[in-house]
Amino acid sequence: MAYETRDAKNISQTLGKTPRLQASRAKISQALLRWYDANARTLPWRVGPHQSKAGYKPDPYAVWLSEIMLQQTTVASVAPRFLKFLERWPDIAAMAAAPLDDVLGEWAGLGYYARARNLHKCAGVVAEQHGGVFPCTEDILKTLPGVGDYTGAAIAAIAFGRPAVVVDGNIERVVARLFAIDEPLPGAKALIKQRAGAIWPQRRSGDFAQGLMDLGAGVCKPKAPSCPACPLVEHCAASRLGRAQDFPNKPAKKPKPSRKGAVFALVDAKGEVLFERRPEKGLLGGMLGLPGNPWTDKSNKAMAHAPAATKWRRIGEVTHVFTHFHLTLDVYIGISPKGFRRTREQQWVVPKQARLPTVMKKALDLALKERGE
Numbered sequence: 001m002a003y004e005t006r007d008a009k010n011i012s013q014t015l016g017k018t019p020r021l022q023a024s025r026a027k028i029s030q031a032l033l034r035w036y037d038a039n040a041r042t043l044p045w046r047v048g049p050h051q052s053k054a055g056y057k058p059d060p061y062a063v064w065l066s067e068i069m070l071q072q073t074t075v076a077s078v079a080p081r082f083l084k085f086l087e088r089w090p091d092i093a094a095m096a097a098a099p100l101d102d103v104l105g106e107w108a109g110l111g112y113y114a115r116a117r118n119l120h121k122c123a124g125v126v127a128e129q130h131g132g133v134f135p136c137t138e139d140i141l142k143t144l145p146g147v148g149d150y151t152g153a154a155i156a157a158i159a160f161g162r163p164a165v166v167v168d169g170n171i172e173r174v175v176a177r178l179f180a181i182d183e184p185l186p187g188a189k190a191l192i193k194q195r196a197g198a199i200w201p202q203r204r205s206g207d208f209a210q211g212l213m214d215l216g217a218g219v220c221k222p223k224a225p226s227c228p229a230c231p232l233v234e235h236c237a238a239s240r241l242g243r244a245q246d247f248p249n250k251p252a253k254k255p256k257p258s259r260k261g262a263v264f265a266l267v268d269a270k271g272e273v274l275f276e277r278r279p280e281k282g283l284l285g286g287m288l289g290l291p292g293n294p295w296t297d298k299s300n301k302a303m304a305h306a307p308a309a310t311k312w313r314r315i316g317e318v319t320h321v322f323t324h325f326h327l328t329l330d331v332y333i334g335i336s337p338k339g340f341r342r343t344r345e346q347q348w349v350v351p352k353q354a355r356l357p358t359v360m361k362k363a364l365d366l367a368l369k370e371r372g373e
């Protein structure tokens with residue numbers, strides 16, 4: 001099955017094969033880098049083109065930290081949280097020495113909590129096995145906890161200028177359009193990476209990656225690409241075909257299933273609330289949460305999982321959307337009975353000081369509202 005349009009095939013077959021079209025490949029990278037020099041976003045983890053020309057070098061620790069935080073999370077959400085992390089743990093040694101619970105607490109609300117556990121583990125590995133210095137090659141970077149194909153390439157290119165081919169969601173869209181790749185995702189990923197490799201420059205690899213990211217974020221947007229303003233328009237097959245929005249070919253998403261559960265806000269005489277550390281493995285692993293029942297697609301007996309024998313009152317429900325399902329949680333509130341003893345996983349916390357995942361924060365807020373706090 002032919003997945004690239006003929007127009008695109010002409011470009012990709014010829015790119016890099018003849019001197020004339022090596023020149024074309026050079027033109028794409030030059031056009032993009034020129035645009036990046038004038039339009040780069042200012043981001044707290046980035047050494048921009050002007051700083052770079054003035055001799056500033058990226059800090060691999062900051063590049064790594066930002067790339068882990070940006071997985072599945074938007075630039076706008078990450079920016080302030082990145083600065084807080086950097087203030088609290090300014091280098092790899094500080095992060096490696098931090099208690100895991102502190103890192104998990106600081107991560108609260110960012111989601112995908114395995115990233116925080118891997119962040120802490122990775123800091124330990126770099127500190128102990130690499131002398132506190134990040135390795136600079138993609139292959140070695142990918143052996144670090146939480147560093148996969150994408151992140152390894154991104155750190156190698158952005159922090160060390162290695163010609164590693166970086167393909168995030170923005171770059172995937174730009175490249176799929178440049179070559180009008182019809183093959184549906186996720187099957188098209190290998191072809192997209194190959195085509196990206198065909199236009200990737202040897203020099204200024206990190207700037208090229210960041211330029212494509214910025215182009216995807218601001219010009220080659222998912223719904224309304226601004227082709228007339230694009231520095232790559234004369235090289236773009238999708239634009240030439242008048243079909244920019246058809247690429248990449250993403251199959252319609254299946255509707256997410258629903259799950260239900262219940263959580264219990266047990267309040268003591270001091271107004272503290274009982275929380276429970278969730279098991280390391282699984283959703284919201286290692287984070288604090290209100291005690292509750294397992295989340296399933298069938299209703300199960302919520303009261304069998306109440307943390308104490310007291311008079312529980314249902315005060316409402318909260319909803320949350322995870323990657324693979326919609327969750328509805330019934331929220332109950334109750335007063336801690338005399339003689340209640342918490343388990344080892346449980347702790348009393350002043351509600352305002354609790355660092356919680358978003359869904360648990362929603363449930364706690366409902367409980368506090370009920371108490372007039």
Ligand code: SF4
Pocket residue numbers: 174177178219220221225226227228230231232233234236237238239244
């Ligand atoms: Fe995207 Fe249009 Fe630029 Fe092609 S010309 S890369 S579709 S913005």
